[in-house]
Amino acid sequence: MPATERTNRAGKRQPAPIDNTYGHLPPQALDVEQVVLGALLIDAEAFGVVSELLHPDTFYDPRHKQIFTAIQTLNMSERPADIITVSEELKKMGKLDEAGGAPYIIELSAKVSSSANVEYHSRILAQKYMARQLISYASDIETKAFDETVDTDLLMQEAEGALFQLSQKNMKQDYTQIDPVVKKAYEILQKAAANSGGLTGVPSGLDDLDAVTSGWQPSDLVIIAGRPAMGKTSYALSVAKNIAVDYRIPIAFFSLEMSNVQLVNRLISNVCEIPGHKILNGQLTNEEWARLDQNLRKLDGAPLYIDDTPGLSVFELRTKARRLVKEKGVKIIMIDYLQLMNANGMKFNSRQEEVSKISGSLKGLAKELDVPVLALSQLNRSVESRGDGDAKGIDSKRPQLSDLRESGSIEQDADMVQFVHRPEYYHILEDSATGQDLRGMAQIIIAKHRKGATKDVLVSFRGEFTRFANKNERYAPIDNVGPMDGEIIGSALGGGMDDPLAGDVPPSQAGLDDLPY
Missing domain, CATH: 1.10.860.10 (DNAb Helicase; Chain A)
Structure with a gap:
């Protein structure tokens, strides 16, 4: 009644x-x-x-x-x-x-x-x-x-979680007849055909990687994982720099670990080729000051939007991401890193359940906004214990999908999983199968790829500049270039140029990238 x-x-x-x-x-x-x-x-x-x-x-x-x-x-x-x-x-x-x-x-x-x-x-x-x-x-x-x-802070978290659950429960999407989908797929195909590089998504700036992935694809959840000291944040930041500075494509970077100033300092080191410790202490040579003054202009107006909110929740992320896509035209979202996020206000029996909710929400966000979402993730310690016996080859410390921390749902929800791996860190200086010199190099291991092949991509790594680049790229000193300062010239990285990664000294001992990111 x-x-x-x-x-x-x-x-x-x-x-x-x-x-x-x-x-x-x-x-x-x-x-x-x-x-x-x-x-x-x-x-x-x-x-x-x-x-x-x-x-x-x-x-x-x-x-x-x-x-x-x-x-x-x-x-x-x-x-x-x-x-x-x-x-x-x-x-x-x-x-x-x-x-x-x-x-x-x-x-x-x-x-x-x-x-x-x-x-x-x-x-x-x-x-x-x-x-x-x-x-x-x-x-x-x-x-x-x-x-x-x-407690007001706890109440805020509870309110946030309850509203997120309410919105998720009531968010429905109707089915679509195939005709408009076929039309959209055909338009994407035509766009790719018109592009000599075959890119259909947001370019990473790493040619060999883009050749495999055709760029970061809309609605994809990409997990970028690695053990501490492998440089996964440096990798993400290098890609973000390529997207925002080189291609002028709007990108949102959510940094849960570092402040926006720390992140920008690493970006300045990357763009201006000045060691990170000098950016911190300000002890630059005259040449480095000149390089800073000339190259810093590249960052002017770059459509890179940084949010350094600590303990970001999936609800906050969704709200901010929606606004950035709508107001700033953001085409790609990066999160550093997944395990630092939370699902405040929701109750879970374990942290693994909470991470499952977070990874599922990130995939939902990618689909809703139709942009790629790149989330960094940690690996568990099992990779460190492998190969401690007789197996000392290049594959002995190679990460696997099962190494993802709280891995079950992350692996399931991801459209692509990439591992950042530097054999040199483990004193593996040469690929025994190919004879490839691995000093100053890193592997981007595509371990899962729903839309294409799985493959290893070799890139150059300069820890002192927190930079990943194409494997055959090197930046000339400021005295040797004209108006296009910093223009890439052909030459392999590794060794020379006072490179502390040269020789048998592992990067961790050189003090270049032994921070926990």
Whole structure:
């Protein structure tokens, strides 16, 4: 019986007291509820149209909740739902009287003559239900906010998590007929054909990598993983620099570990070829000051948007990312790193469950915004213990998908998994199979690739400049270049130029990249 009616001793209906909790009635549409239930009673096909929109709690009237539950039960067991079967099902549930009795069910079926508008009416009910949920959510938060014993920071986290769950639960996407999808796929194919490099996504600036991936693809979740000291943040920052500075493509970088100043210092080191420790202590030579002054101009106006909010939650990320895509035209999102994120306000039995929720949310965000999301991730320690015996080859310390920390869902949700691996760090200076000199080099291992091949890509690495680049690239000193200062010239990296990575000294001992990122 609706909250606005009650029955007196004579069995006659009379108005019920109005709930003034919010100053007016909660959002409802009782007449629409009756029309929807009537349509479900007269049309066996109507339930299939609205089954994803409605559930018992969508209905405000308690009688209607019971009737819809009976209709739902009958449809799930592939039995017809009509006046007789619904009445019998309610009787079996012991809820027939609570539902208003058989006469009320007959009355509902007489409300409509057609189910033509059942989907439209169901969407009205879904909106009313969502509004009631928001009111309940806001009321609960308001009550707790008045309680002086409640920690405000914890309340903020709870509110954030509850709102995120509410939005996730009510976010629906309709199916799409194939024609517009085929058209979109054909347009992407034409675009790739017109591009001599075959790129269909955002370029990384690393030619061999782009040859395998065709760029970072829209709606993809890419996991970039590595053990501490492998340089995964340097790799991500090098790619971000290529995208924002070289290609002028807007990119958002969410740094949960380093402040925006620390991140920009590493970017300056990368662009200006000045060792990171000198950026910190300011002890630059005259040549380095000149290089800084000339190359720093490259960063002017670069569409790189940095957010260094610590302990960023998936809800905050989603809100900020939406705004950046809408207002700044961001085409790619980077997160450093996944394990530092949280799902505040939600309860989990383990950290692995929370990471599963986070990785699933990141994949959902990539699909929703139709941009690639690159998330850095840690590896567990198992990679360090491998190859401690007789196996000392290049593959002895090679990371595997099973090495991903809290790995189950991360591996499952990711469209691509890349490992940043530097054999030189483990004193492996030559690839025994190919004879390739590995000093000053790094491997980008594509371990999972839903849209293409898995492959190892060799790139150059300069730890003192926190830079990954094409394997045959080197930047000339400032005295040897003209107006295009910093122009790439052909020559292999590794050795020379006072490179502390040369020789047998591992990078960690050279103090270049032994920080935990």
